[in-house]
Amino acid sequence: MSPAPRKRAASSTAAKAGPKSKAKSKAKSRPRTRAPTRPGPAKREAEGGKNDPREQLRRVLFLVPYAVQHPGIPVRELARRCGVTESELLADLDFLMEVGSPPFAPDDFLDLYVEGDRVHVALHQSFTRPPRFTESEAAALAAAVGALGGEGKQRAIKALRESVPRDRRASFDELVERIYAGAPPARDSVMGRLQRAIAERRAVELTYLSASSATEAVRQVHPYTLAQRLGHWYLYGHDASRARPLAFRVDRIRDCALTDQRFEAPSEGELAKARLFSEPTGEGIRVRLGSLAAEWALARPGAMELVKRTDDGGAVVELKGVSEEWATRFALSFGGGAEVIAPAAAARAFADAVRKTLSRYQ
Amino acid sequence: MQKAQRLLDLAAFLLRAAEPVSWREIQEQFADDYGGTGEAAIRKFERDKADLLELAIPIRYEPGDEDLAAGYQINRDEFYLPDLKLPPEDLALLYLAGSAALASGAFPYSRDLAHAMNKLSFAARAPGASEAAALATHHLSRPDAAGTGTSLLEELSRAVGTKKRVRLVYAGAERRARTERDVDPYGLFQKGGAWFLTGWCHLRRAQRTFHLARIEQLTVNQKAPRTPDFTPRKDLPLAEVATRETWEFTVHAPQRCRVRLEPPTSPEVLASFGPRARLTEDGAATVVEVDATNGEGLVRHVLSLGDRAELLAPRPLRARARAILADLARRVA
Numbered sequence: 001m002s003p004a005p006r007k008r009a010a011s012s013t014a015a016k017a018g019p020k021s022k023a024k025s026k027a028k029s030r031p032r033t034r035a036p037t038r039p040g041p042a043k044r045e046a047e048g049g050k051n052d053p054r055e056q057l058r059r060v061l062f063l064v065p066y067a068v069q070h071p072g073i074p075v076r077e078l079a080r081r082c083g084v085t086e087s088e089l090l091a092d093l094d095f096l097m098e099v100g101s102p103p104f105a106p107d108d109f110l111d112l113y114v115e116g117d118r119v120h121v122a123l124h125q126s127f128t129r130p131p132r133f134t135e136s137e138a139a140a141l142a143a144a145v146g147a148l149g150g151e152g153k154q155r156a157i158k159a160l161r162e163s164v165p166r167d168r169r170a171s172f173d174e175l176v177e178r179i180y181a182g183a184p185p186a187r188d189s190v191m192g193r194l195q196r197a198i199a200e201r202r203a204v205e206l207t208y209l210s211a212s213s214a215t216e217a218v219r220q221v222h223p224y225t226l227a228q229r230l231g232h233w234y235l236y237g238h239d240a241s242r243a244r245p246l247a248f249r250v251d252r253i254r255d256c257a258l259t260d261q262r263f264e265a266p267s268e269g270e271l272a273k274a275r276l277f278s279e280p281t282g283e284g285i286r287v288r289l290g291s292l293a294a295e296w297a298l299a300r301p302g303a304m305e306l307v308k309r310t311d312d313g314g315a316v317v318e319l320k321g322v323s324e325e326w327a328t329r330f331a332l333s334f335g336g337g338a339e340v341i342a343p344a345a346a347a348r349a350f351a352d353a354v355r356k357t358l359s360r361y362q
Numbered sequence: 363m364q365k366a367q368r369l370l371d372l373a374a375f376l377l378r379a380a381e382p383v384s385w386r387e388i389q390e391q392f393a394d395d396y397g398g399t400g401e402a403a404i405r406k407f408e409r410d411k412a413d414l415l416e417l418a419i420p421i422r423y424e425p426g427d428e429d430l431a432a433g434y435q436i437n438r439d440e441f442y443l444p445d446l447k448l449p450p451e452d453l454a455l456l457y458l459a460g461s462a463a464l465a466s467g468a469f470p471y472s473r474d475l476a477h478a479m480n481k482l483s484f485a486a487r488a489p490g491a492s493e494a495a496a497l498a499t500h501h502l503s504r505p506d507a508a509g510t511g512t513s514l515l516e517e518l519s520r521a522v523g524t525k526k527r528v529r530l531v532y533a534g535a536e537r538r539a540r541t542e543r544d545v546d547p548y549g550l551f552q553k554g555g556a557w558f559l560t561g562w563c564h565l566r567r568a569q570r571t572f573h574l575a576r577i578e579q580l581t582v583n584q585k586a587p588r589t590p591d592f593t594p595r596k597d598l599p600l601a602e603v604a605t606r607e608t609w610e611f612t613v614h615a616p617q618r619c620r621v622r623l624e625p626p627t628s629p630e631v632l633a634s635f636g637p638r639a640r641l642t643e644d645g646a647a648t649v650v651e652v653d654a655t656n657g658e659g660l661v662r663h664v665l666s667l668g669d670r671a672e673l674l675a676p677r678p679l680r681a682r683a684r685a686i687l688a689d690l691a692r693r694v695a
Contacts, residue, residue, distance in 0.1 A: 053364070053365060053366040054366075054413075054416075054417070055473075056366055057366050057369060057370065057417055058417060058477055059502075060370070061417065062477070062480050062481065065484065069484075080499055081480075081495065081499060082499070082502070083476075083498070083499045083500075083501070083502025083503035084502075084503065095366070095367070098367055099367055099370045099371055099374065100371060100374060101371055101374040101375035101378055102371075102375055102391030102392070103391070110374070125374045125377075125378065126374070126377050126378055126438070127374070127377075128442075129442040129443055129484055130442075130443050130480075130481045130484055131417060131418040131419050131441055131442070131443060132418040132440075132441070132442070132443050132444070133418060133443065133478055133481060134416065134417065134418040134474065134477075135523075136471045136474040136519070136523055137418075137471070137474040137475065137477050137478035137481070138478065139471065140463070140469065140470060140471035140472070140474050140475040140478060141456065141459070141460050141463075141475060141478045141479075141482075143463075143469075143470065144459040144460050144462065144463035144469065144475065145455060145456060145459045145460075147459065147463075147552070148455065148458060148459040148462065150451075150452075150455045151451075152448065152449070152451055152452030152455045153455065155448060155452050156448060156452045156455050156456050159446045159447070159448055159452075160446075160456075162444070163443060163444055163446065163485065164418065165415070165418050165419075165420040165440055166420070166440065167415060167420050168415065168418065168420075171523075175522075175523055177549070177599070177600060178522050178523070178548065178549035178550065178594075178600060179470050179471075179519075179522075179549065179550050179551070179600075180549065180550070180551040180552065180600045180601050180604040181463065181469070181470075181551070181552045182551075182552050182553070182604075183605060183637075191455075192451060195451045195452075195454045195455045195458060196450070196451035196454070198454055198458065198490070199450045199451050199453070199454035199488060199490075200450065200451075209626075209628050209629070215626070225458060225461070225490065225493070226458045226462055227462050227465060228462045228463075228465075228466050228555075229466075229555070230554070230555040231552075231553070231554040231555030231556070232555075233462075249630070251629055251630040251633060252628060252629065252630060254629060268492070268493065268496070271493050299556070299573050299575040299576055325668070328668065329666045329667070329668055330666070332662075332665040332666045332668070333662050333663070333665065333666035334662065335658065335661060335662040335665065335686055336686040336689055336690055339690060339693060339694060347694070350694065351691075351694035351695070353668055353669060354687055354690045354691050354694060355691055356669040357665070357668065357669040357672075357687055358684065358687040358688060358691050360669065360672045361672070361680065361683060361684035361687065362684075
């Protein structure tokens with residue numbers, strides 16, 4: 001790491017004559033023989049990592065306009081926003097000092113400087129907004145939108161497409177066909193109303209089929225956000241009757257109606273909780289798997305822990321935070337290749353389910 | 363000069379130019395970089411131009427007319443990210459979908475997605491923006507550890523996008539053999555929270571699907587990175603492959619199957635039979651009819667639904683379900 005940025009940051013209080021003349025004095029002292037003096041961190045990390053040169057370009061193309069939009073933003077905050085450490089940010093600023101356009105007169109350079117731990121922009125060289133979406137940026141977002149669905153789906157994807165440079169739109173169209181992140185969890189109208197309620201922070205009435213009771217009920221919910229876990233979508237929000245935040249499986253929402261009641265924005269902490277869901281609690285349920293079943297089960301995502309491999313090539317796994325019913329269904333999905341073995345209550349529930357189902361076929 | 367610096371200099375120069383800049387002038391101004399004569403300098407410039415376009419910075423060649431000399435320029439309207447001009451609920455959809463995808467931990471082009479979420483804050487403000495930004499930041503600050511599931515998905519994303527052939531070491535589940543094969547990666551899809559690759563398998567000479575967790579080794583063809591290795595076939599759209607249920611895998615000739623579901627039936631159970639299932643009411647119960655080409659897959663699915671589901675037809679599959687249950691009942695007795 002070059003010590004230059006820190007020095008500049010410390011001595012910048014001397015620059016009282018205004019940013020322009022400061023830029024000039026700096027530029028004069030900066031020889032235009034731009035030999036690669038900086039330690040090139042570029043080659044050290046895998047392609048696509050944050051020290052990849054392409055990645056650095058993408059970062060600074062965001063950094064400069066962001067700093068223009070937020071004059072005097074603290075170094076720490078700008079670094080956080082760009083996903084780098086403070087010293088990496090200072091290295092980026094140092095790099096930008098060398099960037100300009102011919103004829104490379106003093107005012108032809110980018111000039112972002114640090115004064116009292118805050119970043120200011122003296123010269124932005126027209127980098128006042130980030131460039132358009134690349135086709136892979138837009139296509140990744142479009143794939144995410146496609147998997148969530150909603151009435152605005154087509155409009156949103158069209159807007160993304162139009163934000164890609166003209167020359168890359170054909171590539172965007174092609175790429176969108178190559179990523180499929182899943183089918184939407186509910187009708188577009190239901191998804192659309194949920195999204196609107198989340199955007200406008202309006203309470204909703206959900207017609208919801210709860211898994212445990214298998215009955216439909218209307219629930220009053222302050223919808224916070226939508227999150228995905230193990231292939232299922234959940235609405236996370238505050239349930240009025242239970243007086244606490246809960247996760248609702250979106251594919252069990254039969255209908256959704258907006259009310260006029262508004263609610264306070266959830267805190268970032270609450271939103272973060274939504275992403276984590278509840279931590280698995282209680283005793284895990286153990287399932288014994290035959291050899292073929294084990295191969296498949298261990299490739300599945302989920303809160304599953306391998307307890308041991310058995311002599312026949314099978315395995316014993318422990319499922320965390322699932323109900324007895326869920327474990328039973330999981331075991332039965334292997335077509336006889338798996339059974340619930342512990343704890344005793346779960347094993348009994350499994351045996352009961354097997355006998356009950358078998359009686360249908362007698 | 364470092365390449366990153368040269369590219370930014372060039373972008374700043376052409377973005378500022380009031381009118382197209384001739385090749386000669388570019389050569390003069392960037393004498394150290396493009397100053398050489400002949401093909402080499404032009405090729406270097408063309409490569410830089412392509413690199414900039416990959417960052418969504420389009421350098422356009424204006425052919426010129428009587429008033430204007432021919433040359434290169436970056437049109438500002440073509441450069442700046444425009445406002446998306448979407449209603450709030452559509453913006454919420456973008457933020458919610460993008461945030462959920464980033465938070466899920468595995469998504470194709472996840473780094474690009476994080477950049478997109480960052481840029482989105484310029485194109486549109488909406489509730490959820492600050493959470494999206496936090497997720498994007500968190501994602502970008504993460505080093506890409508080689509050999510993790512994330513980097514496998516990223517590498518495959520690139521191979522799909524650039525149409526480069528890949529070599530896989532794949533651990534098959536049923537055959538239990540480890541095979542090495544060349545695959546033309548057509549696309550990536552998500553099912554049940556896991557990611558799959560579909561593509562033309564040169565070993566099997568057919569379009570095949572691969573579970574990413576079973577790919578033990580991946581090598582992307584590094585030769586001619588900007589030249590596609592293949593043209594994807596169009597006869598099997600990705601969405602169709604992705605929504606294919608296990609009983610729709612090709613194992614035997616199609617068989618019409620019927621499943622009876624006792625009430626109350628949840629929408630998620632009905633949806634679990636896929637978009638091609640035919641549903642009919644039978645009193646309070648629902649009868650689901652599907653065409654199966656892999657009966658065993660259907661048996662397993664029906665069993666996983668518990669005692670509210672019953673395989674009615676065909677007889678051999680019903681017998682198979684009964685045999686599995688009888689065997690299990692003996693074992694747990």
